[in-house]
Every structure is written in C-alpha cells, then in structure tokens.
Amino acid sequence: MSLTSSHSAALAAPDTDSARGVLRRAVNNPWVWAWIALPLLSYLILRWAQTSPGYDPYGWLDWGYQALRGHLNLHGAPSWKPVTFIFTLPYSIFGHYSWWLWRITALSFAIVGPVTGGRIAYRLVRREDEPIWPALIAALFAGIGIVMIVQYWHYILSSQSDPMLVSFVLLGFDALLSRRWRLTLFCLFIAGLGRPEVWALMGLYWLWCWFKVPVPGIRRWLIAALIITPFLWFGIPVITGAYWDIAGRLAQHSVRELHSNKFTGTLTRFFDLTYWPVLVSAAVTFLWSLLRRDWWVAGVGAVAIIWMGVEEWFVLSNGFPGVARYMFEAGAFTIVLGGIGVGWLARIAFGSTAALWGRGAVSGGGGRLPARLGAGVLALVLVGFMAPYAKSAWDWEHVDIVGQRARTHSIYMLDRTIARAGGAAFVRSCGVPTVDVGAASILAWDTHLNTAQVGYIPVRQIHMGGPVVLFTGLFNGWVMHTYNEHGAAVSRCRVLNDAYYLETAGHPTGEFFHLNH
Numbered sequence: 001m002s003l004t005s006s007h008s009a010a011l012a013a014p015d016t017d018s019a020r021g022v023l024r025r026a027v028n029n030p031w032v033w034a035w036i037a038l039p040l041l042s043y044l045i046l047r048w049a050q051t052s053p054g055y056d057p058y059g060w061l062d063w064g065y066q067a068l069r070g071h072l073n074l075h076g077a078p079s080w081k082p083v084t085f086i087f088t089l090p091y092s093i094f095g096h097y098s099w100w101l102w103r104i105t106a107l108s109f110a111i112v113g114p115v116t117g118g119r120i121a122y123r124l125v126r127r128e129d130e131p132i133w134p135a136l137i138a139a140l141f142a143g144i145g146i147v148m149i150v151q152y153w154h155y156i157l158s159s160q161s162d163p164m165l166v167s168f169v170l171l172g173f174d175a176l177l178s179r180r181w182r183l184t185l186f187c188l189f190i191a192g193l194g195r196p197e198v199w200a201l202m203g204l205y206w207l208w209c210w211f212k213v214p215v216p217g218i219r220r221w222l223i224a225a226l227i228i229t230p231f232l233w234f235g236i237p238v239i240t241g242a243y244w245d246i247a248g249r250l251a252q253h254s255v256r257e258l259h260s261n262k263f264t265g266t267l268t269r270f271f272d273l274t275y276w277p278v279l280v281s282a283a284v285t286f287l288w289s290l291l292r293r294d295w296w297v298a299g300v301g302a303v304a305i306i307w308m309g310v311e312e313w314f315v316l317s318n319g320f321p322g323v324a325r326y327m328f329e330a331g332a333f334t335i336v337l338g339g340i341g342v343g344w345l346a347r348i349a350f351g352s353t354a355a356l357w358g359r360g361a362v363s364g365g366g367g368r369l370p371a372r373l374g375a376g377v378l379a380l381v382l383v384g385f386m387a388p389y390a391k392s393a394w395d396w397e398h399v400d401i402v403g404q405r406a407r408t409h410s411i412y413m414l415d416r417t418i419a420r421a422g423g424a425a426f427v428r429s430c431g432v433p434t435v436d437v438g439a440a441s442i443l444a445w446d447t448h449l450n451t452a453q454v455g456y457i458p459v460r461q462i463h464m465g466g467p468v469v470l471f472t473g474l475f476n477g478w479v480m481h482t483y484n485e486h487g488a489a490v491s492r493c494r495v496l497n498d499a500y501y502l503e504t505a506g507h508p509t510g511e512f513f514h515l516n517h
Contacts, residue, residue: 021508042107043100046157049401052408053103054158057440059451060210061098064088072240072246076452078441081249082232083194084161106159113167116174117336118143123177124297125343125497130349138343142381145282145335148374148386148393154400155325162325165194169201170327170336173303176205177296181219182215185277187226195326197310201303202229254321266322273324273331275389277382285341297340304333338382345378393480410473413510414439415446417471417478417501424448430493432480434458443471469496477502477510492506 018285053061059078063085087105091098100451118139146152146166156163172187188205192198206222209215224424233246235344240256243249258265261349271279286301307330315322416425427433434455444451455461455468462468482497501512 007213031487038108039104039421039496042111046100046103046107047406049157049244049314049433050408051157051401051404052142052411053099054155054160055438055441056160057102057106057162058445059163060084060088061092062441062449062451064090064098065445065448069094071450072242072245073450073452074237074242076440076444076450076454076456077250078125078451079250080233080237080242081161081194082236083165085236085358086193086232099510103159105155106161106164109167110156110163111167113163113170113332114143116167116170117146117332118339120170120174120177121336121339121343123174124294124300125347127347130347133344134346134350137346137383138339140339141342141386142339145274145278145388146332148275148390149328149331149335150396151324151400152346154404155328155398157401157404160325161194162328165191165198166328166332169198169303170332173300173333176289181209181215181218185209185218189229191329192229195329196233196466197307197314197329198367199229200306200310204306248318248320250482251321252319254323256323257319257321258315262322263312266312266315266327267308269322269324270311270327270330273327274335274338275386277385277389278335281338281341281382282334285337285344288341288344297337300333300337300340304330304337305335342382345382358362387392395468411439411442413472413501413503414473414475415440416510417480417512420498420501420510421480421496427469430496431469431485432461433471434461434468434474435471439471439473458471467493469493471502474500474502476504485514 045493056078059076060081063072063074064087067085067089084102085122088098088102091101094101107219121142122135122139125138126132152163168187168191171238172184172191175183175187184205188198188202192202196292202225206226209218209222233247237246238244278496282301282304286298289295289297289301308327309328311320311322311327314320320326417514418424421427427447428449432455433443433449436458440454440456441451444454447454455470458468458470462483467485467489470481470483472479472481478501480496480499482493485493495514498515500515502508503510
C-alpha cells in the first residue's frame with residue numbers, strides 16, 4: 001500500500017468508527033425505537049378508526065398541492081396557519097399519499113402530548129429519597145386527564161393540528177426542565193407557527209435566553225426565530241396576493257364567535273375543557289406552589305394563566321372567536337398542575353408531612369398519621385370523582401367516532417362521484433364546483449382547486465350567472481346538477497345534470513346513473 005493510500009485510510013478510519021458508534025448508540029437507544037414505532041402505531045390507529053380529516057386539514061392539504069404548482073390562494077378558509085404548510089408542502093410531492101402522511105404526522109405528535117404531560121408531572125413530583133408511587137400517580141392523572149380533554153380525540157382523529165401543538169408546547173416545557181435551551185426554543189417556534197398565543201411565551205423566553213443563557217450560538221437561533229416567524233405568518237400571504245393579516249381577518253368572521261359576555265364566555269369554554277376535580281386540584285396546587293416557592297410548579301400554572309390572558313385579549317380587542325380548541329394548551333397545563341397536586345397528596349400519604357413545605361422541611365419522624373390519612377383520602381376522592389367523567393368521555397367519543405365514520409364514507413362517495421362523472425378536470429370545465437360550506441375544502445381537494453375557487457353558498461353562486469356544477473349530499477351518495485350552461489357546454493356537460501352516485505341494494509359499492517335516462 002502506498003503512503004498516500006495509507007494516509008487516506010488513516011484519515012477515513014476515525015470517521016468510520018465514529019459513524020459506527022453513532023449507529024450503535026442509536027440502535028441501543030429505546031427512544032429511537034419509540035420514534036420509529038410511533039408512525040406505525042398512528043397508522044394502525046387510523047386504519048382502525050376509519051375516520052377522515054376535517055374541514056381545515058383538507059384545506060391545508062390543498063395549500064401544499066396548490067403551492068407546489070405555483071397556484072396558492074389564501075383568500076378562502078381555512079385561516080392561514082404556517083405550521084401545517086411546512087408539512088403539507090413537502091408531502092405534496094408524493095401526490096395523494098400526502099393525505100396519509102399528514103394524518104400520520106398529526107396523530108404521531110398528538111400521541112406525544114399526554115405522555116409528555118405525564119412526564120412533566122412525574123419529574124416535578126419525584127424525589128430521589130422518596131417512594132416512586134406518588135410521581136407515578138401524578139403522571140397517570142396528568143396523562144389520562146389530557147386524553148380526556150373534551151373533544152380532544154375528535155380533533156385527533158380528524159387530523160386537526162391543535163393536539164399536535166399541545167404536544168410541542170409541553171415538549172418545550174419538558175426541554176426547559178432539562179436545560180435544553182435550543183430544543184425549548186425549537187418547540188416554541190413550531191408551536192408559534194400554529195397558534196399566536198404562543199408568541200407571549202416565546203417573547204418571554206426569547207428575552208430570558210438573550211440576557212441569561214450563556215450558550216454559544218443561541219443568539220443566532222433567537223434572531224432566526226424572530227425573522228422566520230413573522231415571514232411565514234405575514235410574508236407568505238403577501239407573496240400569494242392576500243392581505244398580510246389574512247389569518248386574523250378570517251378568524252374575525254367565525255360562526256363560533258361568542259355573542260354573550262365574551263370575557264366570561266371564553267372562561268366558560270376553558271373550564272368546560274376538563275372537570276372540576278382537575279380544576280380544584282390545579283387551583284390549590286398553584287397557590288401551594290407559591291407558598292412553597294416551588295417556581296417550576298408555579299411555572300406550569302403561569303403558562304396556563306398567560307395563555308388565557310392572551311386569549312381573552314384576542315377575543316375582547318380583536319374579535320377572535322375564542323373557541324375551545326384554541327385553549328387546549330392552557331387546559332393541558334392546568335391538567336398537569338392538577339396531576340402534580342394529586343402527586344403531592346400521594347407523597348404525604350406515602351411519605352411525610354415534609355412534602356407540604358418542600359425539601360427543606362423537617363419530616364418529624366415520618367409525618368403525623370392524621371395528615372397522611374387525610375392526604376390519602378383527598379387524593380382518592382379526586383381520582384375517584386374522575387371515574388364517572390372518564391366513562392362519560394368514553395361514551396361521547398364512541399358516539400363521535402360513529403358519526404365521523406359516516407362522514408368519512410360520504411367523503412369517499414364524493415370522490416367516487418367525481419371520478420365516475422369524468423374526473424376533476426372535466427367537472428371544472430363544466431362550471432364552478434359548488435357545495436354547502438361544510439364540504440367546500442373537501443370538494444376543492446377532490447377537484448384540485450383552491451378553496452377560494454369553490455362555490456360554498458349554492459344559491460349565491462348560481463345567481464352570479466356563471467356555469468355551476470352543484471354537488472348535493474344524500475344519505476347514501478351524491479347528486480349533481482348543472483346550472484347556467486350555454487353553447488356547446490349544454491350537450492357536453494349533460495352527463496353531469498341530474499347525475500347520481502348512490503349505494504343501492506343492487507349496487508352496495510355504488511352506482512352512477514341519471515334519473516331521467
């Protein structure tokens with residue numbers, strides 16, 4: 001071997017050894033396998049659930065499809081949200097598989113939320129010199145409580161982004177507990193691309209990092225987040241020809257806007273996310289943490305308070321609707337706080353009254369029996385009262401998934417109707433595809449149009465005078481009608497007029513026919 005080749009081999013050897021070492025550590029790391037298994041688990045859940053994305057996710061998928069072809073239009077609903085766009089844009093390279101890729105992504109991250117909430121509660125209750133059971137009880141209470149957020153699984157199984165964003169905010173707090181400053185910033189940055197309420201938390205963390213975190217290069221990351229966030233929120237709408245604040249404008253015209261007292265109405269929606277044992281435990285725990293000067297636990301409550309303060313400001317000063325799902329994050333942190341309180345009670349029951357006042361207190365020989373019994377009874381009462389709520393939540397989700405499956409089947413039938421009628425291009429050539437507003441984003445996705453280019457108020461669209469292809473949903477399929485056709489289009493598009501695609505006894509998989517033929 002020549003000197004040159006020997007020298008090259010010597011240089012290459014450390015790189016090879018390093019690569020093998022990284023691979024070996026990855027293979028032996030259970031978290032790597034967990035992240036690999038998570039998408040597979042999500043896919044299996046979705047196959048079992050047999051549900052479909054909701055209105056907004058179809059709009060997000062449509063954004064990616066249209067942007068990849070240079071035709072993005074943000075004037076129609078859903079409201080602009082950059083966090084979904086950064087996923088659906090690259091997913092659109094894979095064509096119709098983007099439908100599955102987004103759904104798996106949304107569910108995978110959503111699953112992480114309850115686990116992370118439980119982990120935060122566990123870490124803030126656990127003490128090395130005490131039994132592990134109180135921390136485990138806190139983790140289970142927090143994790144299960146997040147799963148039980150009202151309508152949480154409805155949004156998960158309809159591939160909405162809100163549960164995913166809850167996970168990112170929780171992951172950010174968990175990373176903060178570990179002093180992983182860059183990871184905290186990244187999680188808040190991603191969450192801030194989905195909900196503007198995060199900006200308050202992001203701003204506080206940004207200032208603290210800038211002046212207090214002596215990590216090399218952290219300021220470059222902070223500056224990047226400060227530039228990229230407003231560009232994605234406001235720059236992309238301008239580039240596509242929309243108003244810079246298109247997201248806010250659309251949010252101001254929501255059908256879910258409160259028409260009663262907006263301040264108390266928003267609070268009521270927040271309280272309705274979870275159940276009174278959680279709220280009582282969270283309130284007492286927050287006050288308790290202030291007395292104990294346990295600032296990490298108080299920080300959990302502070303996140304919920306800041307979030308709700310920003311939400312109230314949006315509702316009162318900007319006319320935002322204040323819907324419950326905008327407060328999922330505040331609800332999740334409230335539940336984690338409640339779980340910590342139950343864990344503290346369990347610590348007293350399993351350990352000593354020193355848990356009342358923190359690490360520096362003197363236990364007094366294992367704690368007084370009345371205090372331990374009282375704490376144990378309180379913990380059991382809080383957990384016990386959650387049982388009927390858990391049953392109620394389970395029953396509601398069962399009813400909801402039945403409805404979602406029926407809706408999914410109707411969406412499938414709409415896709416089949418368009419295919420049997422001649423395809424999306426032919427339908428578009430015969431007029432503006434039009435449907436009731438609830439299915440507008442789905443029809444836009446099926447006909448490869450922006451949501452803004454689909455008619456969503458049939459009477460208004462027909463009265464405008466241009467050619468229209470109206471889709472009307474039936475209990476067992478869809479019917480199409482054409483309006484305002486003229487010239488050669490009358491005969492060419494006649495196949496779409498009074499055309500039905502129905503499931504019948506003779507054709508259980510669907511039949512395309514004309515009623516007047």
